[in-house]
Amino acid sequence: MRVAIVNDLSLAREVLRRLVLSVQGHSVAWLAEDGEEAVKKAALDRPDAILMDLVMPKLNGVDATRQIMKQSACPVLVVTSTIPGHYDLVIQAMGAGALDAVETPVMGPGGAIQNGEKVLARLAKLGEALSGMAGSGVMLSPRCAAPAADLPPLVLLGASTGGPDALGVVLSAFPASFPAAVVISQHIGMEFTPGLMMQLASRTSLAVKIARDGDKPTAGTVYIAASDDHLELTADRVLRYTPNPLSCPYRPSVDVLFGTAGRCWPRLGVAALLTGMGTDGADGLLRLRGLGWHTIAQDEATCVVYGMPKAAAEKRAAAEVLPLREIGPALLARILRIAKH
Numbered sequence: 001m002r003v004a005i006v007n008d009l010s011l012a013r014e015v016l017r018r019l020v021l022s023v024q025g026h027s028v029a030w031l032a033e034d035g036e037e038a039v040k041k042a043a044l045d046r047p048d049a050i051l052m053d054l055v056m057p058k059l060n061g062v063d064a065t066r067q068i069m070k071q072s073a074c075p076v077l078v079v080t081s082t083i084p085g086h087y088d089l090v091i092q093a094m095g096a097g098a099l100d101a102v103e104t105p106v107m108g109p110g111g112a113i114q115n116g117e118k119v120l121a122r123l124a125k126l127g128e129a130l131s132g133m134a135g136s137g138v139m140l141s142p143r144c145a146a147p148a149a150d151l152p153p154l155v156l157l158g159a160s161t162g163g164p165d166a167l168g169v170v171l172s173a174f175p176a177s178f179p180a181a182v183v184i185s186q187h188i189g190m191e192f193t194p195g196l197m198m199q200l201a202s203r204t205s206l207a208v209k210i211a212r213d214g215d216k217p218t219a220g221t222v223y224i225a226a227s228d229d230h231l232e233l234t235a236d237r238v239l240r241y242t243p244n245p246l247s248c249p250y251r252p253s254v255d256v257l258f259g260t261a262g263r264c265w266p267r268l269g270v271a272a273l274l275t276g277m278g279t280d281g282a283d284g285l286l287r288l289r290g291l292g293w294h295t296i297a298q299d300e301a302t303c304v305v306y307g308m309p310k311a312a313a314e315k316r317a318a319a320e321v322l323p324l325r326e327i328g329p330a331l332l333a334r335i336l337r338i339a340k341h
Contacts, residue, residue, distance in 0.1 A: 001127050002029040004047040006038040006064065007079070007104075008056040015105050016051055016079065019116045026123070035064025042072045049126055051119065052098065054080040054089045062092045069097035069162065073305045075277060077122050079104050083191075091195045095165040097304045099126070099277070100189050125249055151237065152219035153180045153338045154269035155331055156261055156288075158254030160187040160276025162304025164196055166324055168203035170272065171222065173328025176205040179339040180269065181217030183239070185225045185257040187250055187276065193226035200224070215239045230256035233264045250280035254308070258284025262291050270334045272296040272327050273318070276308035286317035294334045296320045296327055 003026060005016045013031050020026045029047035032038035036059040042050065050068070054061035065076045078093050078101035080086050090101045105116035159167055163186045171182070188196060193210060200222065201208040209215075211223040211231055216238050225231035229241040230253045248256070258271060258281060271288050273281045275298055289295040297309035297318035302325070312318045322330055 001026050001048045001123065003027070003123065004029045004032065004038070004041065004050045006032045006035065006050060006056070006061070007053040008033050009053075011107065012053070012104055015107050015113055015116075016119070019105055019113055019119060020051075020123075022113075022116075023120060023123070035059030035061060035067075038064050039067045039071065042068045042074065046072045046074050049075045049077060049123060051079045052076050052093070053104075054078060054086050054093065060089070061098075062089055062096055065093050065098050066096035069304045073097070073161075073277070075099050075126055075161075077102065077119070077126070079119060087195060090192065091164065091199060094188065094192065094196075095162065095199075097162045099161060099187065101192070125251075151265065151267045152217065153267055153335055154217060154261060154265055155180050155182045155335060156258055156269065156271040157182065157184045157274065158186075158258065158272070158276075158281040158284075158308065159184070159274035160250070160254075160278060160280065160305075160308060162275040163187070164199060166274045166298065166304075168200055169324050170274070170328040170331065171200055171204035171206065171208075173332055174204060174206055175332075176220070178206055178332070178335070179219050180335045181219055182206065182222040183211070183217060183225075183231070183233075183257060183261070184222065185231055185252050185254045185281075187252070187254075187280070190226050190228055193224055197224055197226075211239045213238075213240050225252040225257070227252060232256050232260040234260070235264050237265065248280075250278060254281030255284040258288055262288045262293065268292050268294075268338060270294045270296070270331050270338075272298070272331060273309050273312045274298045274324070274327075275303040275305055277305045278307050279311035281308050282311035282315050282317055285312045286315050289317055289319060294319055296322055296330060298327060299323050 102118040108114040300306040
């Protein structure tokens, strides 16, 4: 994997350079001292991943990530001196397209690198996703048969790169009287989900909560997956976290949520696959469409990264491909129609 490093501190750049080179098969694509330089270098030489600092002169990591995603999209991992101290910037960077955030490793006594494990773990997970070694790994079994009269319809939303902002746009279209439950699978580290919950709660009149094991989806409530495991729907009509499939590099997996909902939620609903890198969610969306759900993919022009929705469109998994601003109203119209029956 070719990794680029962006940091205004020479010592931090050197620590990250040594850390990257400590793994066989990794190389350093280039180094940049600020966001402005990073944007230019990414346009000339797109790496497999970028380790992006947040607080830098000329152009900070949030704005640099946003520009890179528009001009030469590639995976961006925020590496910052303190996540709690820069929490607002971390959330902004994820909204701009960063995949995750970790704290910057440091040079310890004798030149040993300390706190580098999380960076290497994130790069390893990304390498698995880029190589396509595992695929989704989701097993889809026949649909459960059960009465649906006492269940609300579901809205399922899947997103990755650029998803936090896109999800806010979609949820803002739903009124307080919304007659469906909303379940979200967003590729994001579990430590950042509380921030995502607060961000989304400020954009919608619905109740927004972290999904817990045993939660039964209720109309007017938004449930957000918050684990490095996958969120699924069970035959008992409740939400549950599961580590399986272990081979799936996307966590929490959109395919797992979509696939299990199609199998175990007997009432028809709607599902949308939003901006994101990779292909997660396309197979699950296709299955839902085959079961009679209404399915939507975000269009290329409004995506931060046109990866997951593109995969869905190519599989003909989406009944509609819509600009972001039109997805919420389209989902609302469908749900109101379903709720009448």
